[in-house]
Amino acid sequence: MTSAPTITPGVGSEEPKLASEPPGQESRRPTVCLVGAPNAGKTALMNALTGGGFQTANYPGVTVTLSRGKSKPEFGPEVALVDLPGVQSAVAPSPEEELSCKVLEGTHHSVRPDALILVIDATQLERHLKLAGFAARARKPMVIALTMMDLLARAGQSVNVSKLSAALGVPVIPVDGRTGWGVPELMAGLHRAIGEPSKQPNALAGLPDEPIASYAAVREIIESSGAVRKGNRLILAKDSLTARIDRVVLHRYLGFPVFLIILMSLFAAIFWAAQPFMDWIEAGFAAAGQLTLNVLPEGVLARFIAEGIFGGVGAVAVFFPQIVILFFLMTLLEDSGYLARGAALVDKPLSYLGLHGRSFVPMLSGYACAIPAVLAARTIPSKRERLLTIWILPLMSCSARLPVYALLLAALLPGSPWKAGLALSSIYVASLLTGALTAGLVSRLILRKRASSMLAMELPVYRKPLIKPTIRMTWSRSSAYLKRAGAPIAIISAIIWLVSNFGFGSRQEVAPGAPPPSFISVSELDHSFAAQGGQIIEPLLRPMGIDWRVGVGLISAFAAREVFVSSLAIVFHVAGDEDSQQEGLLEQMRTATFAGGAQRVFTPASIIGLMVFFFFSLQCLSTVAVVRSETNSWKIAGLQLLFYTGLGYLLSTATVQGLRFFGVA
């Protein structure tokens, strides 16, 4: 009972200015926080209140950071809305629960609520009212948004809103955030509550902190109000929709096959349905680059913008459709209620590896991109499991590796696409197994101290997701991802372009009669800083069976892995349009030899070695940046970078040397 936060009533951030301050330009608009248990329908309500125009960094799982927005104009005077992550318990909270606790206690550095909207699931009144007691102690003006009214009938219950409101001393307004029903009334009630603080005693604020007494008090309030007509409490509801679906999706023999079918459909959609959109984006960025070259005067600046910015950002933006599809399907799975079942299904094997059932969502996202995956790990309650999940995420075969594997497999297995396909599938399965092995080893050898770990996870009632809110949610999640990942990617690709296109002036070839180049000058890739770096590390690359040109590709791949392909095209001087580029590159790779010799660079051994390198290496500085900000530790992020890149190097070298030993050049 250590960390139960206490809220001293009336102390803290209390700023009783709202009612007294005259309305005017100077007066700050009130901040209103949405508070409620997970699955209470908060995020849908937030969407309805703001019209979907809120700033967010939501990722599948639940609300993971504070989403902020402002109320739509039709709901009266504007209020700033903040969607707080759901709080189950104030004891040993996950980072997101802790965040909500801070805001409610008035100790958060920027969010100071002036009023609260308590989001309460009507089908779980006791539990949600008890949790609301924690928020109510902040003694702010508050209203209750009663959600899930449509499910109430299904559960054979009814709630008399005015009786409940009278008993609690808090206005209760039934709403459905997904359709917008009741939302104008909720906002009207909120403005009334802010305008004239209620004289009625707030029964929720008086609830004891101790859970047993608190639950008893809540039950007493509900029962004496006569507001709730319940069906029989003791119904197993074996033929309810939820029970029937659970009997299939958690069935002893059907559970895992259903899970696998859902996952495979998800992957199929991510890879196939995204393809046409990816082609459009690729063409769009290529056209924008071309346009820049045509419009701007010829020179370094035009090339920097065209290649460094449009080229670099475009290389990453092509994955955006996959991420949108991932978010869309994850939101569907989450809203339908299946995601929690998936987590329950894999909790046992994952906890054997030191992970948590909830690790499954980040791991799944990791197959599209490690960045949203790392962020999704925030929903894992224990720090140790969260850290371990983040630790193995770089092993999940993200889609930026796909173009690299595609090129290398085409070079390794020319003319047999089905073999390449089989090899690619094996790589995906192997990445999952390697992640599992790594988690198991790290949890047993390094993070040995087993801290308390709990599942105790609500399995929400199945509901048919509504398409419009799902699309809105997908968009807000995807655009948040773009904002988050966009800047580092643009900066890193700009830097890599600069080091590949500038070099020491003394190294540059100068046309006869031209002025000598300055100390640092525009350079061909062969004489650039990147090339010099590559040549310096060539002795390190030789054991991997590759030369400095491939090394330059590997270095540039730290912007994003698939940049490897375009860099190789540049170092091997492959010209031509998009379609012939891959063919030209493959042709160059077949004939490339080490400098001053006849020894070929791309042999079966070195190609397999490169695939091993890409399999392990953490070649994505954006991931490193996100891990640093999520763990708040440069040490962990740096260690992860060194560990995986070092492991990739060692295993790649071992593979190449081993293959050569057994006669495979």
Next chain:
Amino acid sequence: MLRLLDAAHNEWYLIESLEGPEEDCRRLLDLGLTPGEEMAVVQAAPLGDPLVVLIRGMRLALRRREASWIQVRQYV
């Protein structure tokens, strides 16, 4: 008295007490697993763990370890 872990499926039981790590039990109490409350195990996940239980109108996935802390008696 028996542990919820050993309780028959699809039968109602009354919670007697929680006997486990203090912080973890407090979390279960916060979730509504308070003494005197009725609960039932409705099924187990495919690997036998976690269990799916009903409590206060909520379906909850509980690990077997968590279910072993919950002392219950038959509801009559």
